[in-house]
Amino acid sequence: MTRTVAIDLTVNGERITASVPSRLNLVDFLRNDLGLTGSHVGCEHGVCGACTLTVDGVAVRGCLMLAAQANGCTVTTVEGLSDQGLSTALQAAFTKRNALQCGFCTPGMLASALAYVNAGGTDDRDAIRAHISGNYCRCTGYQAVVEAICDTIKEART
Amino acid sequence: MFSVMGGTMKAPDFDYLRPATLDAAIALLASSDGDAMPLAGGQSLMPMMNFRVASPSALIDLADLAELRGISRDGSSIRIGAMTRYAELAASAEVMAALPLFGMALPHIAHDAIRNRGTLGGTIALGDPAAEMPALALALGAKIELAGPDGTRVIDADEFYLGYYETARAPDELIVAIHYPVALSDHRFGFHELTQRHGDYALAGAVVARTAQGHRVAFFGVADRPLRLPALEQALNTNPDVQSALHHLSAIAFTGDVKASAATRQRLAAVALTRALQGMTQ
Amino acid sequence: MTGPTHIFDKPNRYIGQSAPRADAARLLQGRGRYVDDVSLPRMVHASFVRSPHAHARITAIDTTAAKSCPGVVAIYTGADLAQHVTPYVGVLTHLAGLRSAPQHPLALDVARWQGEPVVMVIATSRALAEDACEHVMVDYDPLPATLDAETALSADAPLIHPEFGSNLAWERVVNAGNIDAAFATPGVKIVEREFRFGRHTGVTLESRGTVCDFDPSEEYLTVYYSGQAPHMMQVIFSKHLGLPEENIRVISNDVGGSFGIKIHTYGDEIATAAAAKLLRRPVKFIADRFESFVTDIHARDHVVRARMGVTEAGTIVGIDFDDLTGIGPFSMYPRTSAIECNQVLNLTGAPYVLENYRARGRVVFQNKTLMCQYRAVGHPIAMAICDGLLEDAARLIGMDPVDLRLRNLMADDSYPRASASGMKLDDLSHQAALRKLTQIMDYDTLRADQAEARKRGVYRGIGFVSMVEVTNPSPMFYGIGGAPIASQDGATVRLDAGGALHVSSSITEQGQGTNAILAQIAAGVFGVDLNRVKVTTGDTATTPYGGGTWASRGAGIGGEAMLQAAQALKDQVLEVAAVMLQTTPDKLDIQNGNVTDPDGTKRMTLADLARTVYYRGNELPSDLKPELIATRHYRVTDFPFVFTNGAMAAQVEVDIETGFVKVLHFWAVEDCGRVINPMLVDEQIRGGVVQGIGGALYEECHYSPEGQMLNATMADYMVPMAAEMPDITVAHIETPTKTSVLGAKGAGEAGTGGAPAAILNAVNDALAPLGASLWQMPMTPERVLTALDAAAG
Incomplete structure (x- = not known):
């Protein structure tokens, strides 16, 4: 039989208690149990970055963390970032620069970009490129994403 | 690398256990007859489970073990708890000051989101031949502190890596901490890693520590395990011209795979070593 | 205008x-709203047992143990589904002589590639379905496999479809002018190269997937589908599941990348629809990344032997080439797997005035994943052949590659006209595009930088491509050949x-x-x-x-x-x-x-x-x-296709100790007719260029000698990531097509079609002072080093 674990965590500001299969990873829990489908599943082995989300204030791969490990944690998904206004400037810059096409990488890219901006990252293009190099985008060629992050940092400075 | 038999991207079922103490964790491991696996950061174990190449009966999450946390300096040695995450290493002024090689290597380890979860103990225990930290442990002459049912023991990093993902850690042992000698003012360090893409596992990498005792040189990404070449180190001690030492590389049984043949890896290892030496700290 | x-x-x-x-x-x-976001009441999940062998007879299937696994709802074998799904054959009548065998959603007696679906397991969750897959017992009797396209036609090659008598799927020859006479003309110099284009794949970040919902009360099938051609899929589901077309609704909400991957008939998706019909409840199938790598269509995989003749004065007198491509064990349904080769034959040399042109293409079966139309079908091969040879010829006669192009490009005021292969061309601007390119890249300064860098032992190269892109196809592309594909x-x-x-x-x-x-x-x-x-x-x-x-x-x-x-x-x-x-x-x-x-x-x-x-x-x-x-x-009525044109350039630096290639910058001038939204077009070009760089430098599906794909993970199959990609400067020339009021041509594939040739040329320009050259993609460090070794003797 499927083995389960009881968890108690905060997701996008809401307290969640659930009994989950031990093997269930965090992103599947968020998507399938909580209906937070904004976090995407691209490879399920930690490489593509589509499932990048925020746990206890830092970016993590949602496919490389068990839901059970998130017990007691504070999780913020793209829906939470948006609803709480935590990523408004980046989202506006992504729109203005068309830093997304199909949108599948976008929630993970946004989480990575936000971590960079919040950590005081500079507008150095190479540094931005290095930082987002764990987020695969097949559509944009990355340049617009770099521009959007640059814009956000420059505007915050002025 | 993996034979496709069916849909294989959801982990098989297991028990998730989260002991509160080191003793409890070891007892759980010991009672599982080797079927249970410790879960540190999970950044390598989770993919292996999703691929169903690892199927432990239980995962023993080490997250709550206070004994595996903390960074402390004791004279000429710095002790880093096994559950210290890469991001914590990078944020530690003490680590950066005591171990300049960490500052050189950490940016090459995968990406931010992985470094936020991955742990030093996890990567040391896994022994991925292409990973950076095991090679750093060799180059620095680190000591690995293990706890098991019969108590603790300390083993030299030189004795730890036995083969392809094979280490001296017994299945019922846990890495508690890694002890590194603190860099002295006359120590010099070099690090160079060759990857086609930022954050990838190395095609070849070299780590150099030079102290009054001479060179310690470790390679990663080149063979079935991270390794040192004493003869090459000796050659560098007697003649600083790296070209005269490179022939010792042929003692390595280089890996050949789809990314590079064994011959290419040997060549890249030579470049990595040369550039590591060129880029030594001043 | x-x-x-x-x-x-x-x-x-x-x-x-x-x-x-x-x-x-x-x-x-x-x-x-991507397909995996769809969750319906009573929905169950499919997972597939797939062939671990490249070629094997299936001798027995035992599903007894799997059926008793927790959560299992149903298990289907190929024979089970064959009673409910009619087979399909990927041929089109206008590709004369193309042959392929009937395909079933699940393999019947023989599995013909590693990853071919064999048994379908339906359970209440994907994880439980995967658990049960491990308990399905399939006995295989491995057969000798044909893997290498170059040996597929040899007499002793194992036959994938014995009834055909050979592994040849299709062959076509184009012959214009008199190439032998042109090459034999005194003063004409010949460059000859063997090009190899690695097999790669699309790697859409959102994998393929479908949720199929069957309502038996109305015999109505609703298919949520991550794909590009809903009406085509409606016909295919109708025809092969035996439902009226009007009883099928295909919905594509947000699609997480497609690039030609999601426009074909995949057995696992057809099986999912069949299962929904049989179970009378919704079934979801989302390919995992392994499944994507071994079942999404692959592309390229061409070996081309090619020659170009050029006079000392810089007139290209003709091109002669032979293209061989492996397409897997079947031609993909319904678009077929002969189109890429056909495009290579149609498009090579199309920007240039060529009096003499001879090309042969052969398409062969092999026991690898099926190959079909991926972004810029055939273009990267066609452009690399011609412009690779052109820059080789420029070196041979000591002429600047831009000058050699300008001497041979079709004049901007010379349209309408036809290419050597017979393509009808109009409203193109090759000369203006190339001139604009050299301006925006500041060509002379780059050459000076290159010379200065070489003095420091730094090997930089500049490479170009002048290209066409096929867009806006008329019914002549598919409909004429019998495909249910609207033009x-x-x-x-x-x-x-x-x-x-x-x-x-x-x-x-x-x-x-x-x-x-x-x-x-x-x-x-x-x-x-x-x-x-x-x-x-x-x-x-x-x-x-x-x-x-x-x-x-x-x-x-x-x-x-x-x-x-x-x-x-x-x-x-x-x-x-x-x-x-x-x-x-x-x-x-x-x-x-x-x-x-x-x-x-x-x-x-x-x-x-x-x-x-x-x-x-x-x-x-x-x-x-x-x-x-x-x-x-x-629909387009005056032309079989509309063509766009462009000129692109890459600046690279080759590390001659490691063989690593770094792309320093990339420039693209594109004429896609009227530009509707410049920002969106620019991002299409940039994204396309980066996919092209992927094919040129990184991406390749590696196989073991037994036919196992060796790098079917995101860690092992290298796609371009942000840190290594250059900034890409894009500029436009707007020559609206006269075929419409809007005047827009397509823009989506140019970057992918042109970038590989530009990168190839830039790498070879960097290697030229060392006497080395490389004609194989991806240009990996090892291949660069091997080329350098060969030059060093």
Whole structure:
């Protein structure tokens, strides 16, 4: 039989208690149990970055963390970032620069970009490129994403 | 690398256990007859489970073990708890000051989101031949502190890596901490890693520590395990011209795979070593 | 410029403006609706047992143990589904001689590639389905496999379809002029190279997937499908599941990348639909990343032996080449796997005046994943052959590669004309594009930098490509050959009571900005604010009938249909307005959501007009029967295809100790006709270039000698990531196509088609002082080092 674990965590500001299969990873829990489908599943082995989300204030791969490990944690998904206004400037810059096409990488890219901006990252293009190099985008060629992050940092400075 | 038999991207079922103490964790491991696996950061174990190449009966999450946390300096040695995450290493002024090689290597380890979860103990225990930290442990002459049912023991990093993902850690042992000698003012360090893409596992990498005792040189990404070449180190001690030492590389049984043949890896290892030496700290 | 210019010059014109996409905010807030986001009541999940062998006879299947696993709902074998799904064959009549064998959704007696689905397990969760897959026992009797395309035609090669007597799927020869005589002409110098193009794949970040929902009460199948051609899939599901077309609804909401991957008939998806029908409940199948690598169509995998003849004065006298490509064990249904080779034969040398041209293409079966149409079908091969040889020839005769191109490119004022292979060409601007390229890249300065760098032992190279891209295909592409693939598209524009437009189109959105440009066209042509246009695409039940988005056809064909529909609705509205305002339509216009005088003076709002029509028709003359909706369809009639052109350049640096290639910068000048949204087009070009760089430097599906794909993970198969990619400068020349009023050609594939040749040329330019050259993609460190070793002797 499927083995389960009881968890108690905060997701996008809401307290969640659930009994989950031990093997269930965090992103599947968020998507399938909580209906937070904004976090995407691209490879399920930690490489593509589509499932990048925020746990206890830092970016993590949602496919490389068990839901059970998130017990007691504070999780913020793209829906939470948006609803709480935590990523408004980046989202506006992504729109203005068309830093997304199909949108599948976008929630993970946004989480990575936000971590960079919040950590005081500079507008150095190479540094931005290095930082987002764990987020695969097949559509944009990355340049617009770099521009959007640059814009956000420059505007915050002025 | 993996034979496709069916849909294989959801982990098989297991028990998730989260002991509160080191003793409890070891007892759980010991009672599982080797079927249970410790879960540190999970950044390598989770993919292996999703691929169903690892199927432990239980995962023993080490997250709550206070004994595996903390960074402390004791004279000429710095002790880093096994559950210290890469991001914590990078944020530690003490680590950066005591171990300049960490500052050189950490940016090459995968990406931010992985470094936020991955742990030093996890990567040391896994022994991925292409990973950076095991090679750093060799180059620095680190000591690995293990706890098991019969108590603790300390083993030299030189004795730890036995083969392809094979280490001296017994299945019922846990890495508690890694002890590194603190860099002295006359120590010099070099690090160079060759990857086609930022954050990838190395095609070849070299780590150099030079102290009054001479060179310690470790390679990663080149063979079935991270390794040192004493003869090459000796050659560098007697003649600083790296070209005269490179022939010792042929003692390595280089890996050949789809990314590079064994011959290419040997060549890249030579470049990595040369550039590591060129880029030594001043 | 053609067409009534007022469409493009008036207020709210939008066409030509870099308006942000309306749907960006939704995707940025995690409100996308991708197929895996669909969750339906009673939905169950499919997982597949797949062949671990490249070629094996299936001798026994035992599902007993798997059936008793927790959560298992049903298990189907190939034989089970063969009773419910008719087989399909990937041939088209206009590709004379192309042959392929019947394919079933699950392998029957023989598995022919590693990853071919063999048994389908349905369970209450994907994890439980995977658990049960481990308990399905399949006995295989491995057969000798044919893997290497180059040996597939040898007499002792194992036959994949013994009934054919060989592994040849298709062969075509093109012969124009007299190549042998041209090459034998005194003074003509010959360059000859063997090109190898690695097998790679699309790696859409959202993997393939479908949720199939069958309602037995109405015999109605709803398919949520991550794909590019809903109407094509409707026909395919209908034909092979035995349901009337009208009983099938295919819905493509947000699609997480496609690039040609999601436009084919995949057995696992057909099986999912069949299972939904049999189980009378929704079934979801989402390919995992392993499954993507071994079942998504692969592409390229060509070996080409090619020669070019050139005079000392720099006249190219002809090209002669032989292309061999391996396509896996079947030709993909319904588009076939001969198209890429056909494109190579059609497109090689198409930018240049060539009197003599000879090409042979052979397409062979092999026991690897099926190969089919991926972004820029055939283009990277065709462009690399010609422009690779051209720069090789330039080195041979000591001429600058830009000069050699300018001597041989078709003149911008020489159209319409035909290429050596017989392609009809018009409205192209090769000369202007190349000149503009050399200006924006500051070519002379780059050459000076290159010379200076070489003094420091740094090997930089500059490489070019002049290229064409096939867009806007007519019925001559697929329909003529019997494929259920529409070459026309439709658009409907409806004025609602509130004065907003609701538009729908049969082209689809996969991130290009299809919906955005449709709105721009409708708003601009009709005369409302952009934010008052709502767009529906990707649903066979609610959109006009059409082909979807592929072959860079969306803007050119779907966009023109939208323009025509918006114009038609405008005419209808002005007719009503003229009655209401007691004037004539020619004295009225629509601007900013109002009916106006021609000078823009407001006469009435569109909402007033629409509300009168919809709510108070009693105020209108009884013989006035207003239609506030218009539909128009459009297809290309004058040409088999429309062509775009472009010129691109790469600057690279080769580390001669490691063989690593770093792309320092990339420039692209593209002429895609009228640019509807420059920002979206630029990002299409950039994304395409990066995919092209992927094929040139990183991406390759590696196989073991037994036919196992060795790098079927994201860690092992290298796609381009941000840190290594260059900034890409994009510029445009706009030569609208005369085939439409809109004048738009496609833009989606140019980057992928051209970049590999530019990178190849840049690498070889960097290696030239060392006497080395490399003609194999991807240009990996090892291959660069091997080339250097060969030169060093």
